[in-house]
Amino acid sequence: MSAGWLTLAVFSSRNSAVVAGGLVFAVALWGGNNVGTKWLVASWPPIWTGSTRFVCAGLLLLTVLRWTTWLGSYVVPSRELNRALWWRGGLSLAAYIVVFNIALRFTSASHVALYLAASPIWALLWEAIRDPAAREPKRFVAALIALGGVAVLLWPALAASSVNLGGELLGLGAGLLWMVYGQQSRGLSVTLSGTEVSAHTMWRAGIWLLPLAMMELARSVVAVSPKILGVQFYCVAAGGVVAFALWNNALRHWPTSRVMLFNNLIPVSTTIWAHFCLGEAVTRTFWMAMILIAMGVILGQTGARSRAVPEQAEL
Numbered sequence: 001m002s003a004g005w006l007t008l009a010v011f012s013s014r015n016s017a018v019v020a021g022g023l024v025f026a027v028a029l030w031g032g033n034n035v036g037t038k039w040l041v042a043s044w045p046p047i048w049t050g051s052t053r054f055v056c057a058g059l060l061l062l063t064v065l066r067w068t069t070w071l072g073s074y075v076v077p078s079r080e081l082n083r084a085l086w087w088r089g090g091l092s093l094a095a096y097i098v099v100f101n102i103a104l105r106f107t108s109a110s111h112v113a114l115y116l117a118a119s120p121i122w123a124l125l126w127e128a129i130r131d132p133a134a135r136e137p138k139r140f141v142a143a144l145i146a147l148g149g150v151a152v153l154l155w156p157a158l159a160a161s162s163v164n165l166g167g168e169l170l171g172l173g174a175g176l177l178w179m180v181y182g183q184q185s186r187g188l189s190v191t192l193s194g195t196e197v198s199a200h201t202m203w204r205a206g207i208w209l210l211p212l213a214m215m216e217l218a219r220s221v222v223a224v225s226p227k228i229l230g231v232q233f234y235c236v237a238a239g240g241v242v243a244f245a246l247w248n249n250a251l252r253h254w255p256t257s258r259v260m261l262f263n264n265l266i267p268v269s270t271t272i273w274a275h276f277c278l279g280e281a282v283t284r285t286f287w288m289a290m291i292l293i294a295m296g297v298i299l300g301q302t303g304a305r306s307r308a309v310p311e312q313a314e315l
Contacts, residue, residue: 077200
């Protein structure tokens, strides 16, 4: 069954098993997306890779929203909302994808995915800083557990010159920037659906990055081959459209906290893809770090208000 037909089949059913299956499929697609992006940035400049992907994915999502009802209704943004989409959503997403793509050049895809999986914890901490009522002891315990996982992941880079500390820190920075984008998306989703926020911010992020992407092109030669174009198409269509459609469909039927638990599977999916497609070896500390981060995220989300965690899960 093709990805498109599977998406439509999931939309037509509210059965929990079908929704869960759609989420697992989305997680698998995002794992492939992360590995595909790492492979692409070895041949393409990182900003050019992110810019072209987001422009194509955003416009494709908008086309589906505008001319079909598969992903919900289409809302024309007001002038004020359009400004917010440019300066809050698009700009924060652009900053994230630059750091994410550069991080993939210097560290493994599985490590970057794990840093992104910790982003709900940073969101909970940020809410606790801004809102005294949200300062529950359980949240701080959850944050300490997740931080322990991050420390386990960073330790080899601090202790051995063979591990790229810069790449690890960029991966951590990508996780923080993903949290920032999630917080901006929260505000924008008051008026727009999650899919519309993704579509509008994606192409705007691509446009923000276009001048820098053109500067990269002036300094380097972009290789073009059927394989490279095929991987970029996969990242646009599967990672940027189909996976988002499945994810937002689940948010229609399940609580946000329940859907977000599937985020913890993305590092596993990425690791499997990276092992078989790129030959990446799993570090000895990866599984310990993943367990700690997953425990922290699950504890932090248990009973937490849904607005504390970014709804989007695309990497």
